[in-house]
Amino acid sequence: xxxxxxxxxxxxxxxxxxxxxxxxxxxxxxxxxxxxxxxxxxxxxxxxxxxxxxxxxxxxxxxxxxxxxxxxxxxxxxxxxxxxxxxxxxxxxxxxxxxxxxxxxxxxxxxxxxxxxxxxxxxxxxxxxxxxxxxxxxxxxxxxxxxxxxxxxxxxxxxxxxxxxxxxxxxxxxxxxxxxxxxxxxxxxxxxxxxxxxxxxxxxxxxxxxxxxxxxxxxxxxxxxxxxxxxxxxxxxxxxxxxxxxxxxxxxxxxxxxxxxxxxxxxxxxxxxxxxxxxxxxxxxxxxxxxxxxxxxxxxxxxxxxxxxxxxxxxxxxxxxxxxxxxxxxxxxxxxxxxxxxxxxxxxxxxxxxxxxxxxxxxxxxxxxxxxxxxxxxxxxxxxxxxxxxx
Amino acid sequence: xxxxxxxxxxxxxxxxxxxxxxxxxxxxxxxxxxxxxxxxxxxxxxxxxxxxxxxxxxxxxxxxxxxxxxxxxxxxx
Numbered sequence: 001x002x003x004x005x006x007x008x009x010x011x012x013x014x015x016x017x018x019x020x021x022x023x024x025x026x027x028x029x030x031x032x033x034x035x036x037x038x039x040x041x042x043x044x045x046x047x048x049x050x051x052x053x054x055x056x057x058x059x060x061x062x063x064x065x066x067x068x069x070x071x072x073x074x075x076x077x078x079x080x081x082x083x084x085x086x087x088x089x090x091x092x093x094x095x096x097x098x099x100x101x102x103x104x105x106x107x108x109x110x111x112x113x114x115x116x117x118x119x120x121x122x123x124x125x126x127x128x129x130x131x132x133x134x135x136x137x138x139x140x141x142x143x144x145x146x147x148x149x150x151x152x153x154x155x156x157x158x159x160x161x162x163x164x165x166x167x168x169x170x171x172x173x174x175x176x177x178x179x180x181x182x183x184x185x186x187x188x189x190x191x192x193x194x195x196x197x198x199x200x201x202x203x204x205x206x207x208x209x210x211x212x213x214x215x216x217x218x219x220x221x222x223x224x225x226x227x228x229x230x231x232x233x234x235x236x237x238x239x240x241x242x243x244x245x246x247x248x249x250x251x252x253x254x255x256x257x258x259x260x261x262x263x264x265x266x267x268x269x270x271x272x273x274x275x276x277x278x279x280x281x282x283x284x285x286x287x288x289x290x291x292x293x294x295x296x297x298x299x300x301x302x303x304x305x306x307x308x309x310x311x312x313x314x315x316x317x318x319x320x321x322x323x324x325x326x327x328x329x330x331x332x333x334x335x336x337x338x339x340x341x342x343x344x345x346x347x348x349x350x351x352x353x354x355x356x357x358x359x360x361x362x363x364x365x366x367x368x369x370x371x372x373x374x375x376x377x378x379x380x381x382x383x384x385x386x387x388x389x390x391x
Numbered sequence: 392x393x394x395x396x397x398x399x400x401x402x403x404x405x406x407x408x409x410x411x412x413x414x415x416x417x418x419x420x421x422x423x424x425x426x427x428x429x430x431x432x433x434x435x436x437x438x439x440x441x442x443x444x445x446x447x448x449x450x451x452x453x454x455x456x457x458x459x460x461x462x463x464x465x466x467x468x
Binding site for chain 2: 037039041064066068084161162163201202203204205206207208210211212213215248250251253254256258264265270275277279280281283289307310331332343354356358377379381383385
């Protein structure tokens, strides 16, 4: 059985009775019920495999509180309000230096990072004539040293009884005011702008399966370096320098199959991304949604991610080797990771209780050569909370 | 940048998927879509879980992206 009443099911049943026209692909229905949701998240990074040369080995820990209100907003429309608050602490990779054998040794920041981030997001979704639908959204995120304002628009319409076209666009303006800028020679203030556009086609393959294929383009400009990352250049330590333009493209596939005889559903997701910094990546993800008893659901999942390094990444440089752009950020290095997750859901009347665990282990990249950046990270993430529906 | 094999393989896969989807001509009537309307058949059954995981990955990996409007940034990448 469905774990919660699905508003789309009611819509489709109404469609079968001829009350509304036949919608195409069931994707993200306009909410028919009010609901409030809460999640607590706990993200904890492992210590470095090798003790850092300097700085703390206590890596990042993030506590996250998420709240969501979803409510109808007139006929065929719904409003969502999302609040997120995070508390971050720990240390972060700063730069690396060569050891006696030329292998990189990590230098970490002190464990003095304490930051908070709050984000407010609002979305308005409306169904239009002809089974078209649009969503407008806006969000604002604030940290001590970082502010981001974003707006987005999504629109979809059926092309036939079995095919739906979806388009999306968004814009984000971010401003950074690094702490201790004068002490460490960091930029005092900087901005960046990010434009993104996406297009997707969703197909009903048969009574039990859906497929979505799409692409996304993202263009970033402005200050794209991390002002807290340093780079060892043989005889000096510099602030990292990245290009001030980045263009990313992603191809995406999502497949959903209902296995009624097993009371289960299979989710498969794939993504290939490429950018003009030289990074390309593969992502493959699978989840199995299994209903165990009437009100229980267990969801095991697996994810593999692998990426190549950017054209200006190096763990360090020798004297005279420095190019125009340089970064030793492990996130731009060759590498990858495998994640295993397990989520449990239990329904009690109008309540859905949720708990989930994910374990991510950093690995070598597959197909992109081996990488050995000392900063790469493994982590454990837990999320728990509830959804509550009411009139 | 574009002369590498993976992007062509993925592009080919994407086109093949679209052709497969477009050729799935057996019409599914509205009253036959009960399975597709299940909660576990939505493209994103738990948006809050997805938001948390996407935020984590955005801050730890070089690539990010999904179908739809992207959200705002943070100081983590």
